Amino acid sequence: MNPLRAIGKAFIGFLASTGRITVFAATSVSHCVRPPFYYRLIGRQMIDIGYYSLPVVGLTTLFAGMVLALQSYTGFARFSAEGAIPSVVVLSITRELGPVLAGLMIAGRIGASMAAELGTMRVTEQIDALETLSTNPYKYLIAPRLIAGITMLPLLVFVGDIIGVFGGYVVSVYKLGFNASAYLQNTWTFLEPLDVVSGLVKAAAFGFLVSLMGCYHGYSSRGGAQGVGAATTNAVVSASILILVTNYIITEMFFAQ
Amino acid sequence: MSDTPKIRMRGVKKRFGPKVVLDGFDLTVMPQESVVIIGGSGSGKSVSLKCVIGLITPDEGTVEIDGVDVATLSTGEREEVNSRIGMLFQNAALFDSLPVWENVAFGLIQGKKMPRKKAYDVAIEKLSQVGLGTDVAVLSPAELSGGMRKRVGLARAIAGDPDIIFFDEPTTGLDPIMGHVIDNLIVQCVREVGATALSITHDMASARRISNQVAMLYKGKNIWQGDTATIDESGNDYVDQFINGSAEGPIEMELLKP
Numbered sequence: 001m002n003p004l005r006a007i008g009k010a011f012i013g014f015l016a017s018t019g020r021i022t023v024f025a026a027t028s029v030s031h032c033v034r035p036p037f038y039y040r041l042i043g044r045q046m047i048d049i050g051y052y053s054l055p056v057v058g059l060t061t062l063f064a065g066m067v068l069a070l071q072s073y074t075g076f077a078r079f080s081a082e083g084a085i086p087s088v089v090v091l092s093i094t095r096e097l098g099p100v101l102a103g104l105m106i107a108g109r110i111g112a113s114m115a116a117e118l119g120t121m122r123v124t125e126q127i128d129a130l131e132t133l134s135t136n137p138y139k140y141l142i143a144p145r146l147i148a149g150i151t152m153l154p155l156l157v158f159v160g161d162i163i164g165v166f167g168g169y170v171v172s173v174y175k176l177g178f179n180a181s182a183y184l185q186n187t188w189t190f191l192e193p194l195d196v197v198s199g200l201v202k203a204a205a206f207g208f209l210v211s212l213m214g215c216y217h218g219y220s221s222r223g224g225a226q227g228v229g230a231a232t233t234n235a236v237v238s239a240s241i242l243i244l245v246t247n248y249i250i251t252e253m254f255f256a257q
Numbered sequence: 258m259s260d261t262p263k264i265r266m267r268g269v270k271k272r273f274g275p276k277v278v279l280d281g282f283d284l285t286v287m288p289q290e291s292v293v294i295i296g297g298s299g300s301g302k303s304v305s306l307k308c309v310i311g312l313i314t315p316d317e318g319t320v321e322i323d324g325v326d327v328a329t330l331s332t333g334e335r336e337e338v339n340s341r342i343g344m345l346f347q348n349a350a351l352f353d354s355l356p357v358w359e360n361v362a363f364g365l366i367q368g369k370k371m372p373r374k375k376a377y378d379v380a381i382e383k384l385s386q387v388g389l390g391t392d393v394a395v396l397s398p399a400e401l402s403g404g405m406r407k408r409v410g411l412a413r414a415i416a417g418d419p420d421i422i423f424f425d426e427p428t429t430g431l432d433p434i435m436g437h438v439i440d441n442l443i444v445q446c447v448r449e450v451g452a453t454a455l456s457i458t459h460d461m462a463s464a465r466r467i468s469n470q471v472a473m474l475y476k477g478k479n480i481w482q483g484d485t486a487t488i489d490e491s492g493n494d495y496v497d498q499f500i501n502g503s504a505e506g507p508i509e510m511e512l513l514k515p
Contacts, residue, residue, distance in 0.1 A: 125350040128312050132344040132423075133413075134336045134368030 024216050031138040032146050038139065045148035049110050049207075050155055056109060057102045061160035064097045065089055065167030073176050082176075086183050087190035089168035094195045095255075098161045099153075100247055103206030106153060107239040111214035114145055115235035118218025119228035127219070142219065145211045153207030154200040161199065198254040205250060206243050213239040261324045263288045263421060263453040264309055269318035270477075271304055278304045279315070280477030286470075291447060291454040293464040293485075295499060296474035297508065302457035303347075305474060306423055309455065310344060311335055322421070340368050343419035343452070345443075347426040349410030351398035358384070358394035361412045369417065383412040386449070387442050404435040408442065415446045422447060424456035428463040440466040461500050473499065475508070 072085045118141060121127050130137045165187060172178040214235045221231035264286040271279040278301040286292045296302050307313040309320055311327060319326050322338055330338065343364075351360045359366070361383055362376035371379070381391055387408040398406060407427065414422050427443060428436035440463050447454045447467075458464050464471060465485055472482040473496050481493045488500060498506030 120353075124348060125346045126352055128307075128310075129344070129346055129350040129352070131312060132310055132339055132342060133364035134340040135363070136332075136336070140367070 020220070021212075021216055024219070025212055028138055028142045028146055028212065028215065031136065031143045036139065038144055041140065041144040042147050045144045046152050048113075049106065049148045049211075050152035053106055053109055053152075053156060054159065056105050057156050057160045058163045060101045060105050061093065061098055061164035062167040064101055065093055065164035065169075066171045068092055068097070068164075069168035069171040069176070073172070082178075083186065085172055085176075085178070086168070086186035089172075090165050090187045090191050091195055093164035093168070094161050094191065094199045095251075096199075096247070098157050098164055099199045099202040099206060100243065102153065102157045102160050102203065103210065103243040103247075104240055106149075106156070106207070107210045107213075107236050107243060110149070111210045111235045111239045112232045114211065114214030115218035115221070115232045116228055118215060119221035119231040122219060122221050123224050123228060137219070142215045145215055146208065149207035149211030150204050151207070153210075154203040157199055157203035158196075161196065194254065198250065201254075202247060202250050205246050209242045209246060210239045213242065261288075262286060262321070263290070263323060264455060265319075265321040265324075266305070266309065267319050267321075269305070269308055269315045269320060271301070271308065271313065271315050277477055279308070279318075281318070282474065282477060283479050284472055284482070286453060286455055288453055289451060290470055291444075291456070291468045292470040292472060293456045293458055293468035294472050294474050295457075295459060295461070295464055297459065297499070300474050301477055302459075302474055303425060306425060306455065306457050310342065310423060311339070336368070340364070340417065341420045343414035343417060343422040345407070345410045345414045345422070345424045345427055347429055349398075349406040351401075351406060351409055351413075353398055355398075356394065357389075357396050357398065357401070357409050360398065360409060361394075361416050363413065364417045379416060380412070383416050384409070386415070386446065387412045388438075403430055404439070407431065407435075407439050411439070411442055411446060415450050415452075418450050419452055421453045421455065422450070424454065424458075424467070426458055426460075427456060427467070428458065428460050433462075436460070436463060437466070443467050461502075 068089050069085055072088045073082060076082050076084055118127070121141070127137050127141070130140060169183055169187075172183050173180045217231040217235040217238070221227045262285045264284065266282055266284040269279050269282040270277075282301070282305055284292070284294070284305070294302050294305060304313060308315050309322070314328070319328065321327065327335065327338065352363065355363065358377055358380040361380035362371070365371040365376040365379060366373060381394055384390070384394060389405065389408055389412070393401070393405065398409070401409065424443060427439055431439060443454070444467055454467070456464075456467060468485045470482065471485050471488050472479050473493070474480075475495050481491055481496045483491060488496065491497065494507050498508050
């Protein structure tokens with residue numbers, strides 16, 4: 001095949017996919033804000049995304065904070081700048097590592113699960129069955145997951161931030177010999193509300209993207225078990241890439257000089 | 258009986274990429290008739306059914322339910338039409354996350370906003386109609402055999418006392434005895450509800466049991482429609498070959514074409 005033709009075909013395919021995802025997102029969001037609302041399903045998704053993801057997000061941010069303190073110490077000690085470690089830990093965790101790591105972990109845990117569940121429902125005609133039972137699949141399946149993703153990820157990241165800072169505190173105080181009260185004071189002194197807020201805004205955006213990609217790829221899956229497997233992979237990969245891209249865009253919005 | 262057909266498809270065309278599946282398909286189903294569409298695998302039977310239900314939009318042609326072109330309906334109106342239909346899917350399509358009774362009562366709770374307690378009672382009644390006891394009501398669909406899943410699917414299809422019931426390959430994957438049992442249940446339930454039935458199958462024994470009209474779909478067209486009792490004297494070579502399951506005939510010749 002002519003290479004230019006292959007590139008053109010891939011580009012048109014990319015545009016078509018982007019268009020389909022945009023239409024899917026617009027339809028889904030419109031169903032999120034219009035009644036009826038399935039409160040029971042929203043609650044179930046919130047528990048699944050929020051409560052059951054807490055251990056994995058907590059562990060991730062705990063060790064991220066611990067490693068960050070340790071690495072910063074080995075680097076900063078060369079310049080006698082150990083005193084900057086509390087602020088480096090808290091700013092890195094709240095602005096970047098908390099939301100990004102939590103987003104990536106949720107993409108793996110929840111995005112994959114959503115794609116697999118909806119994909120299986122699609123290939124076993126359960127989504128078709130919903131329509132024949134006068135139930136809009138966007139309202140019943142997609143909207144609760146989107147709402148839960150957008151609301152739960154900021155909460156998870158907020159808790160993750162605290163755990164991550166605590167991880168840095170533990171390593172700094174009990175391993176590196178920092179004074180506990182001085183460490184905490186430095187942490188608070190350099191932390192501004194915008195640092196936390198920007199992380200929570202990122203978390204809400206990542207929650208939306210993870211849920212959207214999981215739902216889109218699951219809802220659109222075709223072709224039996226293989227199709228469901230491909231949908232699951234695509235959901236995690238696309239959500240992860242979008243998280244990294246969106247992270248840069250939001251960082252630009254908040255902190256570009 | 259009303260003169261307005263319950264279902265009418267006129268000149269319905271549907272293609273997927275280069276493959277033409279329906280090519281001017283016509284079908285008329287009168288109220289309280291039970292019509293079966295027969296045809297080979299991949300002939301477009303499921304597509305024709307999904308065009309009526311609204312799961313697939315035809316490229317051309319019209320689909321009317323009670324004389325109303327469903328393409329002109331708003332989402333709300335379409336949902337209202339769907340609330341008057343029931344569907345038994347090929348593999349029952351039960352919701353894995355819900356117990357059996359909630360599967361049966363799903364349309365009542367979500368579509369008709371019936372209180373859960375009342376919907377539970379209706380579900381138990383419908384399950385008993387298809388020969389299943391209250392002990393099954395609390396089971397998960399994963400715990401059911403193929404025959405039981407079909408019965409639950411049938412109970413769900415008739416739960417809302419629908420005007421029209423669709424059956425997609427109702428006996429596929431079942432042993433002959435269970436297939437016969439399901440057919441008898443279908444006939445009994447359709448009669449009790451007083452519904453119009455449209456089924457698709459390639460199981461001729463099943464088609465003869467559950468229908469009073471048969472239509473044959475071939476190459477995207479309805480090539481024959483008539484009383485089930487007269488199908489053996491259809492005079493159509495394609496129908497004769499299909500109902501006799503003969504390897505020789507016009508259909509074989511078409512299949513052998515390069």
